[in-house]
Amino acid sequence: MHLLFATSIVPDGALASGYEIANAAIIAALRRAGARVTVIGFTWPGKAAADPENTVVLGALDVRTDTASALQKLAWVGKAMLSGLTFASVKLRVVSDHDVRAALEQAGPFDGYVLNSVQFAGAFEKLFEDRPSIFVAHNVEHLSARENAAAVTSIFQRLLFRREAKLLKIMEERLCRRARFVFTLAEEDRTALGVASDDRSAVLPLVTGARTPTRKGPRQIDCDAALIGTWTWQPNRIGLDWFLGKVVPHLRPGFRIRIAGHMPSGVTSTHPGVEFVGRVPDARAFVCGAAVIPLISTAGSGVQLKTIETFELGLPSVATSRSLRGIDHRPDNCVVTDDPVAFAKALETAAATIRDVDGGAFHRQQVKALDVAIRLGLEKLGTVRQEVFA
Numbered sequence: 001m002h003l004l005f006a007t008s009i010v011p012d013g014a015l016a017s018g019y020e021i022a023n024a025a026i027i028a029a030l031r032r033a034g035a036r037v038t039v040i041g042f043t044w045p046g047k048a049a050a051d052p053e054n055t056v057v058l059g060a061l062d063v064r065t066d067t068a069s070a071l072q073k074l075a076w077v078g079k080a081m082l083s084g085l086t087f088a089s090v091k092l093r094v095v096s097d098h099d100v101r102a103a104l105e106q107a108g109p110f111d112g113y114v115l116n117s118v119q120f121a122g123a124f125e126k127l128f129e130d131r132p133s134i135f136v137a138h139n140v141e142h143l144s145a146r147e148n149a150a151a152v153t154s155i156f157q158r159l160l161f162r163r164e165a166k167l168l169k170i171m172e173e174r175l176c177r178r179a180r181f182v183f184t185l186a187e188e189d190r191t192a193l194g195v196a197s198d199d200r201s202a203v204l205p206l207v208t209g210a211r212t213p214t215r216k217g218p219r220q221i222d223c224d225a226a227l228i229g230t231w232t233w234q235p236n237r238i239g240l241d242w243f244l245g246k247v248v249p250h251l252r253p254g255f256r257i258r259i260a261g262h263m264p265s266g267v268t269s270t271h272p273g274v275e276f277v278g279r280v281p282d283a284r285a286f287v288c289g290a291a292v293i294p295l296i297s298t299a300g301s302g303v304q305l306k307t308i309e310t311f312e313l314g315l316p317s318v319a320t321s322r323s324l325r326g327i328d329h330r331p332d333n334c335v336v337t338d339d340p341v342a343f344a345k346a347l348e349t350a351a352a353t354i355r356d357v358d359g360g361a362f363h364r365q366q367v368k369a370l371d372v373a374i375r376l377g378l379e380k381l382g383t384v385r386q387e388v389f390a
Contacts, residue, residue: 001378002036004104006128007116008092010041010057013050017230018305022138022185023116025206029374030114038107040100041120042092056107058100063091063119066232066264077160086167087160089122100124112381115175117141122171134377135179136204140192142168147299148234176200181380183373186326202376203326205369208309212363219288224273224351226290228260228283229306237264238299239320242340244269247294250344255351260286288313292350294343295319295334308366310334314359318346329365333357 011024030037038054042061049055065073080090104110104127113133115121118141121128142165149161176182176193182201184190195201227243229236240259248257248271256273260280267276280286287293293310295317307327310317316333320343324330333355335346 001034001112002038002108002110003030003112003114004107004110004131005030005037005039005114005116006120006124007039007041008063008119009061010039010043010055011050012043012047014047019117019138021208021305021309022206025208025370026114026116026136026183026204026374028210029204029370030378032371033374033378035378037114038110040103040107056103058095058103061092061094063088064232066262084167086118086122086164086171088119088164092120092123097124097127100127112180115179118168118171118175121175125171125174129178132180132381133178134181134183134381135175136183137172137176137189137193138185140172140189142166142172143192144235144299147238151234151238151299180382181377183377184326188325199380202373204373205326205328205366206305206308207363207366207370208305208312212360213284213309213312219356221291221354222289223256223258223275224291225255225257225294225347226260226287227257227294227296228280228286231261231267232264235297235299237267239296239322240267242298243294243296244271244274246340247296247343247347248274250341252348255348258286258290284309284313287315291316291354292347293317294347295323297323297325298338311362312359314357316350316355318343318350328369329362331357331359331362 005027007023011020011027014020027037027039038056040056040058042058043049045060045062049057076087076090080087083090110131112131113128114136115128115133116136117138145161145165145168149158149165152158152161172193176195182193182195183204184193184201185204185206187203190196190201190203231237231240248269251271253272258275258277260277262279263276293315295304295307295310297304297320304323307319307323311331318335320338321336324336335350337343337346
């Protein structure tokens, strides 16, 4: 069984974002189920595919909006308007259908496609209609676009997000309808996409790696709380604004918070304990240096990979209910609240009495459930030999 995993950015081994961590986990699970997987997509500039023998690289491309020039952003908007594509998909149209088809023919034949999120599938949608497919919905993108539209202050941005939401809803409906099976990363996303039937979809419980994360020796605590993320991604930015604006003012002045990751303009805090540290060399070491991890998602869909990593490491956490979407098991050292005052109080309590737990059980449970879901999807795809499941 040979599957083509079509994605915007191919794995390069860095696992620098939640999207890349999720992709690596899904590809590994497909291969554990007995499938041969070839990945097609773009690399980041200066990066190489982690598995070149099983990867078709269409070129190098930087799809980030926050680092693009004003001229590039304008070009993307204009091209999206003229083509009728979404802003995210039009960024990938730097190669033609002919180029992609030629790459597919060279790497094939394939028994089916795994369409990984809407960006790449939306950019080259008609090329994937000749084989059965599985659609992987990392998020309910049209709902995220609606939330983004409500959160921004710029009228121009609001109109763009509303356009994205309208187009994404149509595209997601079409991809789900054509797919033999749909994978989501959160239970509520199945309903939002209209595929809640067990014959149509399943949730993929994710992990951050094939093995349970381990720590060498006791933790060295150097701050009370730590956050790391891609804050230029609008759903993450919404959560960060909530945390800084609603929770942090209720923390005592001496409470030390370190926030890592590229910070968009306009993000500030008057709290004396908040420190923006930018890029860090080791994300895992960074979070392990904190007494407690705030899990602050208040928007978006899909699963929060930072929540999964925190649980795998056994670290204490305080989480919003949105941060736990897609996760069935909550460790004993995770407190859940959506009230900003209660959130701040729980952070101070957790930092004062640090209580780590063994994250191995959580990791094993996730892997087992992930493999079961993947096998179900492959059976529905109709291309799996029975001996694979013997």
